[in-house]
Amino acid sequence: MTEVSSGRALTGVEDRVLDAVLECSQHWGYERMTIDDVVERSGVSRATIYRLFPGGREVLFEALRVRELDRFFAELRAEVESADTLDDIVVRAVVGATRALRDDEHLAAMLAAEPGEMLSQLTVDGVPRIIRMATASLTPLVASHLGPARSRALIDVLARLTISYFLAPSPLVDLGDEASARPFLAPMLREFSPPSTATN
Amino acid sequence: MTEVSSGRALTGVEDRVLDAVLECSQHWGYERMTIDDVVERSGVSRATIYRLFPGGREVLFEALRVRELDRFFAELRAEVESADTLDDIVVRAVVGATRALRDDEHLAAMLAAEPGEMLSQLTVDGVPRIIRMATASLTPLVASHLGPARSRALIDVLARLTISYFLAPSPLVDLGDEASARPFLAPMLREFSPPSTATN
DNA sequence: TGACGGTGAGACGTCGGGCGTCTTAGTGTC
DNA sequence: GACACTAAGACGCCCGACGTCTCACCGTCA
16 A cells, blocks of 8 residues: 655654644634643643644644645545546545545634634645645546546646635535536546547 | 613623623633634724723623623523412423523533633632522512512522532433423422421 | 714733743653 | 653743723714
């Protein structure tokens, strides 16, 4: 199994700290969360936290975002991996990602409590990383059908569309519903398919 | 209609401020809530807030507690007022209060987020005031059956029991359910009834 | 028109508390 | 006994929230 990750695996202590950051930020909000909150909730001492995540506060949040994105795409890839046709791969990826986003309670809470920070991560600052991880995670599955370049372009577009339709659902299509998503994605797939295999 | 209240009526601006305090404290928690949050949410300027509630922060919370208690007992009294027998008065009051407590989203959120502060208001610091308001609100209805002294004693006990069973429900009785509460309260009522009218 | 009460906007100094760093002592392992 | 790792907490710094104050603005009433 190919390891798709943004860095080395986290130790148990690091995970406990990030769990605490997640819970505290959900409870108090990013800005109102305190390092001492994390100390108390995680049971890990102040000194240890700063040794594991040198740079403080912002490094902590960054590490959490990396871990959550890692998990997100690991699960997504697992869902998609068994698909055979390009159509199925893409539909499963988009529908699965949309549903995962909708089911993410932490994401929902953060979007409600601090839309500024969260939206920035989903639409501006965080997008390059999201695209990068989506590409790293899904390109291996798509490339055999489209080749690397077209794969990257397709995944780029799909990631952006998935985020947009998650943030602002459209009455025209529901990307969380396979029956609705498939015909919506089909023409886009034809657009990206190499002309040699296109039927017209 | 008898006015049972802890002070003069609030102006529109004061209510807007307290609404904002309620929303902000629910959102951020009592301690993490900022006066500037209240300014932003209420649309009332900093200077005006301090002029309306001189003393700052704690005065603001105190005013909110007073207002909410006023409303609580005003609604409770309205529910109870039409009852005729002492039994009905007491059962309606206890069941109504229990249900109101259970339905209070702000109370639930605060209890979950900051149990320390909230429990203190329900079990230590706030109890005298709660008893006082319950007495002021309900004594007029009960006194005609029991006289003022016994009424005060009964209401004191019932208020404490209502709070206790709300905070720590018992498998033996559900004070939010009339059918369960009535037989539970009946013997207590006999205990408080004047011996001249007691049947044994 | 001018006086006046009520309000918004925001500057100001103060002070608490959260920050990031550091030291010390304790614990488990080899 | 050496070593790695951690908890506990002291330390100074500095930001930001606090409460106060001033000023300008607006509507009302004399």
